[in-house]
Structure formats: structure tokens, C-alpha cells
Amino acid sequence: MTVAAREPQQERSRQTRERLLAVTVDMLAHSGWSATTVTAVAEAAGVSRGAAQHHFPAREDLITAVLEEMFTEMTAEAAQTLDNLPDGPERIDLVVDRAVAIYTGVPFKAALQVWAAAASDEALRELILPLEAKLARAAHKLTVQGLDPDGRHGAQAHRLAQLTLDLARGLGLADTLSDDSARRAQVTAAWVQQLQSTLHT
Amino acid sequence: MTVAAREPQQERSRQTRERLLAVTVDMLAHSGWSATTVTAVAEAAGVSRGAAQHHFPAREDLITAVLEEMFTEMTAEAAQTLDNLPDGPERIDLVVDRAVAIYTGVPFKAALQVWAAAASDEALRELILPLEAKLARAAHKLTVQGLDPDGRHGAQAHRLAQLTLDLARGLGLADTLSDDSARRAQVTAAWVQQLQSTLHT
The missing domain is CATH 1.10.357 (Tetracycline Repressor; domain 2)
Structure with missing residues (x-):
């Protein structure tokens, strides 16, 4: 992979991570601890479960x-x-x-x-x-x-x-x-x- | 049932109720909301589920x-x-x-x-x-x-x-x-x- 191709990918990865964190805060506050699993956060963030687990293997x-x-x-x-x-x-x-x-x-x-x-x-x-x-x-x-x-x-x-x-x-x-x-x-x-x-x- | 027989029964019922309430407070504080069901409280209090539900039909x-x-x-x-x-x-x-x-x-x-x-x-x-x-x-x-x-x-x-x-x-x-x-x-x-x-x- 070239440097030019790697940078947008890193940027996308960073954005995905930020979105997962933002959704987690909202979900914890409004739906509570039990509801806030990595799977539920991934779904609400529109991220595949695999991509979410790449960033956060466990809750x-x-x-x-x-x-x-x-x-x-x-x-x-x-x-x-x-x-x-x-x-x-x-x-x-x-x-x-x-x-x-x-x-x-x-x-x-x-x-x-x-x-x-x-x-x-x-x-x-x-x-x-x-x-x-x-x-x-x-x-x-x-x-x-x-x-x-x-x-x-x-x-x-x-x-x-x-x-x-x-x-x-x-x-x-x-x-x-x-x-x-x-x-x-x-x-x-x-x-x-x-x-x-x-x-x- | 005579009045004399009814009184101890009322007293027992009151004691059961108190025990269920005391167990509920402890269980909430130490095991959390999800764990604290009427069934779990009854079991921990040594009370039958039916007797517990007589006092408290729902959580x-x-x-x-x-x-x-x-x-x-x-x-x-x-x-x-x-x-x-x-x-x-x-x-x-x-x-x-x-x-x-x-x-x-x-x-x-x-x-x-x-x-x-x-x-x-x-x-x-x-x-x-x-x-x-x-x-x-x-x-x-x-x-x-x-x-x-x-x-x-x-x-x-x-x-x-x-x-x-x-x-x-x-x-x-x-x-x-x-x-x-x-x-x-x-x-x-x-x-x-x-x-x-x-x-x-």
C-alpha cells in the first residue's frame, strides 16, 4: 500500500473509533449498562461488528x-x-x-x-x-x-x-x-x- | 381460624415482609439491579417464591x-x-x-x-x-x-x-x-x- 492510500484509511479508522465512542456514551446514558454491548454499539454506529471489535475487542x-x-x-x-x-x-x-x-x-x-x-x-x-x-x-x-x-x-x-x-x-x-x-x-x-x-x- | 391463631400468622407475615425488604436492599447494593428479582430475593431470604409474590407480585x-x-x-x-x-x-x-x-x-x-x-x-x-x-x-x-x-x-x-x-x-x-x-x-x-x-x- 502506498503512503497516499494509507492516510485516508487511517483517517477512516480514526473516525470509526470516534463514532463508536460517541455512540457508547449516548447509549450508556440513555439505555443503560446492560444494553450497551460492543455488538449493539456497532449496530447503532453503522459499523460492522468485526470493525468494531478490531477497535474494541471487549466491552x-x-x-x-x-x-x-x-x-x-x-x-x-x-x-x-x-x-x-x-x-x-x-x-x-x-x-x-x-x-x-x-x-x-x-x-x-x-x-x-x-x-x-x-x-x-x-x-x-x-x-x-x-x-x-x-x-x-x-x-x-x-x-x-x-x-x-x-x-x-x-x-x-x-x-x-x-x-x-x-x-x-x-x-x-x-x-x-x-x-x-x-x-x-x-x-x-x-x-x-x-x-x-x-x-x- | 381463631383470633389467637390469626395473630401469630399476621406476625409471621410481617416478619417475612421485613426480611424480603432487608434482603432486597442488600442485594440491590451488592449485586445490582439486574440480579435483584423477586425470585432471587425470595431464595436469598429463604422464603418460597409463592409467599414472596403474595407480598410483592412484581419487582x-x-x-x-x-x-x-x-x-x-x-x-x-x-x-x-x-x-x-x-x-x-x-x-x-x-x-x-x-x-x-x-x-x-x-x-x-x-x-x-x-x-x-x-x-x-x-x-x-x-x-x-x-x-x-x-x-x-x-x-x-x-x-x-x-x-x-x-x-x-x-x-x-x-x-x-x-x-x-x-x-x-x-x-x-x-x-x-x-x-x-x-x-x-x-x-x-x-x-x-x-x-x-x-x-x-
Whole structure:
């Protein structure tokens, strides 16, 4: 095969992989863990089962790739948000919004299905725990940087970042059964007020 | 049948029902939604399938009864905690501990399995949403009473109670994959400090 022929093939392969991952996230969030098999994902993505299994031999490979992709996207988006944060008190607003957004989107609803399945599946739990820890560390680091860019609040900023992320996770869970956005806006505003008065901005 | 004979029978029936509910909570938390059928629960409880179906014809009846029982226990325990709260600043400690305990026990892990299943099951969602709303209202009311017994903090106490419960839910979710108790103790202490300085106690 020539180099010229190989490149479009690699590009097609990359696109197939991306499509399989996107379908997996949607299917987990809307149809649940049991329904989300490699075969079902391949069918919904319009990809042959063989092609899907070439990328992801087993469901565990698909799930690991989905969580890795979530990690990459989350850190990229958060880093971009950080670069564009204003200096005034609305900075805190945006950091909290960003944290809440991590836990209220479709990817979180997909992750929730994986967590629920992992509660009774030790092999799955061992697989996702390191990814989960990596994600939690990255989210914490980015939230600390957002809340306390010059580091003058030290350990207090670290604690407030933890509170922000645990609160955001709780708000995410409250949104799984019904649209909780109106209540969430009030709770988020109350938390921003707490942060602003604690960090004196 | 005489009255004397009927009473022990009613008592046995009540005990069977309680045992089925207790097994259901454990099975949901440790084996997940798919595994928790009326047949599996009956077998694990040492009850005949017929006797189990007499109490709970379908899994939905079992789940509804479990959530109702959680509601009753949670409100009873919380009311008892309220009656025994001291007046000093450690009051807030105890109220936060109580809220976090609601979301970190085995019953919460069981409820999480029901929520995860309900994400892709509209009939189940319709069934549990009113129970979930009732539970959330009761937890909120009790937390407000705990944080602000004389009502002098008004709307602010309501907002802080919401934050406390959303945070507790987030901490509960963080505890599903691994034991998060050491980190949780720090986050909880930071939140108690926030509450104490906001409520000036």
C-alpha cells in the first residue's frame, strides 16, 4: 500500500473509533449498562461488528476508551476555560459553572451507569478506579487554579475546590431522574455566594 | 381460624415482609439491579417464591416498598436525632453527619441502583419520582430544622440545607466505588466550618 492510500484509511479508522465512542456514551446514558454491548454499539454506529471489535475487542476496552476520552475532553475544556477567566468576582461564577457542567452532562450520566455496574463487578471496578482517581485529581487541580489563581488561599482553596466538586457531583446525581436545572441554578448561586464571601473577592 | 391463631400468622407475615425488604436492599447494593428479582430475593431470604409474590407480585412492588421503608426509617432516625441535638456549635456537626449518613449507607447504594436502572426505564422512573421527591422534601425540612431550630436564619438556612444535602449526595456517590471515608471526613469538616461561620454559632 502506498503512503497516499494509507492516510485516508487511517483517517477512516480514526473516525470509526470516534463514532463508536460517541455512540457508547449516548447509549450508556440513555439505555443503560446492560444494553450497551460492543455488538449493539456497532449496530447503532453503522459499523460492522468485526470493525468494531478490531477497535474494541471487549466491552471493557470500549468503557476504558470512553473514560479516557472523557478525561481528555474534560481537562482540555477546563484548561481553555481557565485561560479565558476574568479577574473579577464573576471568575468564581464561571469556575463553579464549569465544575457543575462536568457532572450534569450526558458523559456523567454515562459514567454513572458504569459506576452502578461496577458496584457488583469487581473486575470492572479495578479497571475504572485508576481512571476515576486520575479524573478526580485533574478536576481538583483545575478547580483550585480557577478559584485561587495566585495561590494565596493555600489549603483553604484546596478544601473549597473539594466542596465545589462534591457538591457538583451531588447536583449531577439529582439531575438523573428529572430535569433539576431550575433548583440547581439556585443551589449553585448560593454556593458561589459562599465562595465569594470566603475568598473575599 | 381463631383470633389467637390469626395473630401469630399476621406476625409471621410481617416478619417475612421485613426480611424480603432487608434482603432486597442488600442485594440491590451488592449485586445490582439486574440480579435483584423477586425470585432471587425470595431464595436469598429463604422464603418460597409463592409467599414472596403474595407480598410483592412484581419487582416494582418490592422496589416501591423498599423506597417507602427507607423514607420511614430516614424520617424516624432524623426526627430522633433532632430531639437529641445539643444547642452549641456541635449541633451543626451532628446535623451534617446525619445528612451525610443518609447518603453513604447501604440503603443509598441500593437506591443508586434503582436510579441507574430508571434512567433507561420510563415506567420505573414514573414510579420512583414521587417517592424521591417526598424523600427530598422530608430530608430538607429536617435539615433546616436542625441547622436553624428557631428559624431566625430564614431563607439562608433553607439554602444552606440544600447545599448540605446536595453535598452529602455527592459524597455518597464518591463512596460507591471505594471507601472514601477518610477524604469525606475532611470535606465534611470543611463544610461544618463554612456553616458555623455563616450561621455565627
